[in-house]
Each structure stands twice: as C-alpha cells, then as structure tokens.
Amino acid sequence: MYTIGQVAKFLGVSRDTLKFYEEKELVKPKQNSENGYREYNRFDIYDITTVNFYREMDIEIKKIQELRKGKSIEGIQSLFEEKMQEVVEEIEYKKLLVKKLQTVQEDCEKVKKFLGTYTIQEMKPIEVKGEIEHHTAYDKYEIIKDNLDNLKQAVTLTSLRRVIQFNEEGVQEDKFIIVKKVEDLDKEIAGEILSHPKCLYTVIEDGRWSTGGKNTDHKVEASLKKAAKENGYELLGLVYINQLLTTYEDGLERAFLEIFVPIK
Template sequence: MYTIGQVAKFLGVSRDTLKFYEEKKLVKPKQNMENGYRKYNHFDIYDITTVNFYREVDIEIKKIQELRKSKSIEGIKSLLEEKEQEVLEEIQYKKLLLKKLQTVKEDCEKVKQFLGEYIVKEMKPLEIKGEIEHFTAFDEYETLKKNAENLKKAVTLTSLRRVISFNEEGIIDDKFFVVRKVEDVDKEIEGEIRSHPKCIYTVIEDGRWSTGGKSIDHNVEASLRKVAKDKGYELLGLVYINQLLTTYEDGLERVFLEIYAPIK
C-alpha cells in the first residue's frame, strides 16, 4: 500500500490531480477512518495510469467516467474518432488564426511604412459579399455576421470597405461594402469582383485622438487631388477605404485607414 505522496511521485502527477480523480470516482483508494489518510494499492495505481493514458490524448473526464462503466473496443474507437475530428477542426482553426495574426502584423508594418506616404500600388481583387448603409447602421450588422470571414463569428469592421465616388464638384456617392479578398482563383465566386491595377495608395490616421471626432474626408480628398496633379495622374473618381488597425492613446481611439484611389 502506498501514500498519496508516494503515488504522486511515482506517476509524476500532483496530489491535487489524484484528489480530483478520486472526486470524479476514477480511482477509489482506501481511506483510514481515524486519520483520513489515503492508501493506494497496485490496482489503484493501474487505474490512475489508465486515466493518464486517456488524458494524454485529451479525452474529457466525463468520457473517461463513461469508459470506466463499460466501453467496447468499437466504442473506444468511436470515442477516438470523435476526438480526432475535434483535433482536425482545431488544427484548421489554428491555421486560419495564424494567417490572421500574420495579416495583422503586416498591417502594422503598412502603418509604419506608409503613414502619410503616397505610392502607386495595385488594389488586388475583392469580392462584394453584401452592403450596409453605414458602419453605424447596427441593425444591418446581420449582413456582416453572415458574409464576413471572422474566426469567432463576431462583428468586426475589417471586412468592410467604404467606397466613395466623386467628381470635380465633390462626393457623389458613399457606400459600405462587405468584402472578401479573392485569393483562391478556383473558389466559387458569387459576388461582383472589384480590382484596379493602378492606385494612389496611402495610410492615414483617423479617430478621436488625432481628429477630435471631426470628419477628415475633405482633407483626404484634397491630398489625393494634389498628389495626382503633382504626379500627372488622372483619378478615376473612386476611393476605397479599409480599416487596418485601431489602437488607443489617453483612452481615445487612433484608427489607421488604408486608402486606394484608382488612377489611369
């Protein structure tokens, strides 16, 4: 017979873990009624190593409790197949999460490199998945939840593109589209595709910390017109605006926006 301390040392598990197994009736050591000390025999130790075996492949305690009552080889195989499917789904999720993290890191670099700078850059294809009236049209966010490729299925604004149409007199249309970046050419595409081989590209800062909550549309329009004139570009009357990143300063948001203005 062995004490809980000896068994913990033998098997490399904590006393708390052994007590937890006992609480869940996965092991039933004899207990001295006078001093309350537990005594484990070799059958108890074997039970613990069996529980450890199934925990090693991440089988839940509840499933192990069911297994302790009765489980055929086919039942065990089915249990493992169920866990295998969970792991495959988790791997897929982790791959998507890794890609998302890398994209956000790239967006941080864009802010550092292009904030206030103007270059000519291609706007890669976007598929239009839906449209809402404005980013403050909260009652229309169901469209965002349904069409945006968000890992947690919660609403974010990174799948929105604000598309402004303008002429020499100013803004003539202002829309908010839910979009998907077209990366897999073989994937079935249902919506309209927008792409432009040449755009004036820049990153600007918006948000209450830098603007006091005032609109910067006029300043952005004036800057784009000036750059186009100075460089000899002809604007096509469109501006695509994408939210790259948000951070905070003194409790006020700093919003960094990516700007594509198609040119001839």
C-alpha cells in the same frame, strides 16, 4: 498498499491531481479506519494510469467518467475519431491565426512605410459578400450576421471596407461592403470580384486622438486630389478605405486607414 505520497511520487502526478480524480470518482482508494489515510492498491494504480493515458490524449474528464461506466471498442474508436476531428480543426484555426498575425505585422510595416506618403499600387482582388448603404444604417447589419463565417475567415482587422464614389460635384455614394480576400482566382467564386491594377495608395491616421472627433473626409479628399494633380493622375471617382490597425493614446483611439484610389 500504497500511500498517496508514494503513488504521487512513482506515477509523477501531484497529490492534488489524485484528490481531483477521487472527487470525480475516477479512482476510489480505501480509507484506513485507524489513521484516516488513503490506501491505494494495484487496481487503483491501474485506474490512475488509465485516466492519465486518456488525459494525455486531452479527453475531457466527463468523457472519461462515461468510459468508466463501460465503453465498447467501437465506442472508444468513435471517441478518438471525434477527438481527432477536434484537433484537426484546432490546427487549421492555429494556421489561420498565424496568417492573421503575419498580416498584422505586415500592416504595422505599411503604417511605418506609407503613412502620409503616396505611391502607386495594385488593389488586389476581393470578393464582395454584401453591402451596407451607410455606417448609420443599423438595420442593414443583419447582412453582417449572415456572413459571420466569412468575417471569421477574413485575414484582416475588419472585413468591412468603405467605398466612396464621387465626381466633380462631390460625393455621390458612401457605403460599406463586406469583403473577403480572394486567394485563388481559379476557384469558383459566388460574389462580385473587385480589383484595380493601378491605384494611388496611401495610409492616413484617423481616430479621436488625431482628429479630436471631427470628420476629416474633406481634408483627405483634398489631399488625394492634390497628389493626383501634382503627379498627372486621372482619378476614376472611387475610393476604397480599409482599416489596418487601431491602437490607443491617452485613452483615445488611433486608427490607421489604408486608402486605394483607382486611376487611369
């Protein structure tokens, strides 16, 4: 017979772990009636090593408890197949997370490099999954709920992109579209594809910290038109706005927006 200290030492587990296994009825050592100490026999040690084996495979305690009640080889095989699928899905999620983190790092570089400057860039293809007529059209947010899977897969801070259509008389349409980055144009895509090979591109700062909560659309519009005129660009009457990053200063949000303005 072995004490809890001896078992903990040669199996490399803590006393608390052994007590936890006992609470979950995964091991049932006898208690010495004279001194009240737990006494483990070789079958208890076998149970502990078996539990450790399944825990190393990250099998939940509840399922190990079910195993103790009896499980066929086929049942065990099914259990591990289920666990394998969970692990594969987790790996895919981690890959996506790495991609998102890389994108955020790239967005930080965009803010540092392009804030307040104007260059010519391509707006790469995006798939339109739905649209909201205006940011105040809350009844339309069911569209977002219907596209939750797409939103989770989007490798951006947000999958909502603001689209403004204008002419010489002013803004004609202001809406939001739900988008997903197109990774492979050769694959069949259900939604409309938007892309513009040549855009006037800039990054601006928005948010209450820099604007005091005021709408600055007219200032941005004037700045874009001025940059286009100075460089001889002809605007196509569209503006695409994508939120890159949001941070805080003195408790107020600082939002950095990426702007694509298609030109001829």
